[in-house]
Amino acid sequence: MTELYFILVSPQRGENVGAAARAMNTMGFDKLRIVNSEAHLSDEANWTAHGSQHILQQAEAFSDLASALADIDVSFATTARKRGDKRRLHSPKGAAEQLQQLGGSVRKAAIVFGCEASGLSNDDLAQVDLLTTIPLANPYPSLNLGQAIMLYAYEFSQLPEATELSANEAQFAALKQRSVKLLDRLSVADEEPLRRWVADSVGTISQRDVAMLHLLLGDIEKHLKD
Structure with missing residues (x-):
């Protein structure tokens, strides 16, 4: 929490x-x-x-x-x-x-x-x-x-109480899944270095970076909708 x-x-x-x-x-x-x-x-x-x-x-x-x-x-x-x-x-x-x-x-x-x-x-x-x-x-x-x-x-x-996650791996997995979906929307090819970075590196970043990347992805997704 x-x-x-x-x-x-x-x-x-x-x-x-x-x-x-x-x-x-x-x-x-x-x-x-x-x-x-x-x-x-x-x-x-x-x-x-x-x-x-x-x-x-x-x-x-x-x-x-x-x-x-x-x-x-x-x-x-x-x-x-x-x-x-x-x-x-x-x-x-x-x-x-x-x-x-x-x-x-x-x-x-x-x-x-x-x-x-x-x-x-x-x-x-x-x-x-x-x-x-x-x-x-x-x-x-x-x-x-x-x-x-x-x-x-x-x-x-007024925020609802957050559900505790059992392990950090779940948070990293959610970030990786969200990143991959965004790359698909942007038509980033499988062989692109950015794809490889998402696949190999997301699980190694810090808790703080996980939080900030979620904010960044949210802003990008909102911009794409606009």
Whole structure:
């Protein structure tokens, strides 16, 4: 079953971190990571958490985002601005659907939130796999951290529980089958090197690569349908 982590990068106000913990707890999540901040240790965070103090107490602290993402299979960055138009932006629901498509190939996923004043930097966004944003009718006033986390927590809480796979081989087999079907649709000849690579190498890639290849194949399949 996929574990979902909420990562807060440089949060400034303890009240916002406490509200974030409360929102997570309301939707059934409890894994919080804090990057470059001690706001979760403040009295303000504790007061605002309202019965969710255990999430603050168990929160993992990291000095930088790279360390917080080191063991994460797939990560989503939240952004309010369209920095880098070449990267696709997913809604909270769309991000949850992306995770659902990956199924049991993902053990740990994360949603990354930036600081209240400036959000995530371009360097932060470059470290995360997929970008997501909340479509707003009016961009101002913007949502606060607790409200944003509640929206994402709700969407991800609606995902059906993934069925545990008995072995990694089943995940690799599913990826191989999906790849072969796509090669057939693209009329790639049997003697092509790409066919041989799929046949020989898919079973040797990492869990993280399995997850990312499923996302890539999904985007290609959607494009072909369009």
